[in-house]
Amino acid sequence: MKKNLSFGEIDELVVKLSKYLKSGDVISLEGDLGTGKTTIVQKISKELGIKENIKSPTFNYVLEYNSGKFPLYHFDVYRISDPMEIYEIGYEDYIYGEGVTIIEWGNIIETELPKEYIKILLEYTGEESRNIEVRVEGNRERERELLKNVGFSN
Ligand SMILES: Nc1ncnc2c1ncn2[C@@H]1O[C@H](COP(=O)(O)OP(=O)(O)OP(=O)(O)O)[C@@H](O)[C@H]1O
Ligand SMILES: [Mg+2]
Numbered sequence: 001m002k003k004n005l006s007f008g009e010i011d012e013l014v015v016k017l018s019k020y021l022k023s024g025d026v027i028s029l030e031g032d033l034g035t036g037k038t039t040i041v042q043k044i045s046k047e048l049g050i051k052e053n054i055k056s057p058t059f060n061y062v063l064e065y066n067s068g069k070f071p072l073y074h075f076d077v078y079r080i081s082d083p084m085e086i087y088e089i090g091y092e093d094y095i096y097g098e099g100v101t102i103i104e105w106g107n108i109i110e111t112e113l114p115k116e117y118i119k120i121l122l123e124y125t126g127e128e129s130r131n132i133e134v135r136v137e138g139n140r141e142r143e144r145e146l147l148k149n150v151g152f153s154n
Pocket of ligand 2: 037039076104
């Protein structure tokens with residue numbers, strides 16, 4: 001299901017979602033430039049109790065934060081030319097690791113995403129609003145449960 005939410009409502013949704021994240025979760029953030037992917041990572045990192053500020057992982061595509069409830073592995077694969085490049089930086093150790101992996105532009109490496117992952121789709125609808133859709137690919141049961149828990153279902 002897709003909803004049009006204000007920035008404030010998206011922030012509230014992300015705060016709730018953060019409470020249901022588990023060790024090993026992978027989140028793919030998908031949406032055009034400037035739709036709010038990094039903002040979501042910042043919000044989740046705060047909710048996980050990470051002290052550092054989130055920076056853009058331009059070099060090597062990934063930055064790791066270890067001061068929170070779980071390690072956070074923040075990828076941004078916008079500039080990758082071949083999805084296979086991701087393996088050179090230990091991609092599998094991250095996605096099958098103890099932390100939560102969040103991948104900006106995950107759609108670019110869609111073929112390499114794990115069987116189960118949380119997909120968040122963003123679309124620009126206005127200066128301070130976005131269409132947002134949350135799915136759990138590969139696990140419809142968890143999707144139903146998660147959407148119910150965060151108050152996103154009808
Ligand atoms: N939830 C939000 N609350 C407040 N501002 C937001 C929110 N989402 C997006 N913005 C605004 O949009 C701008 C771009 O957001 P952000 O950098 O998160 O986008 P992005 O999808 O990561 O972009 P890119 O594709 O370039 O990485 C932010 O600087 C901020 O002004
Ligand atoms: Mg970004």
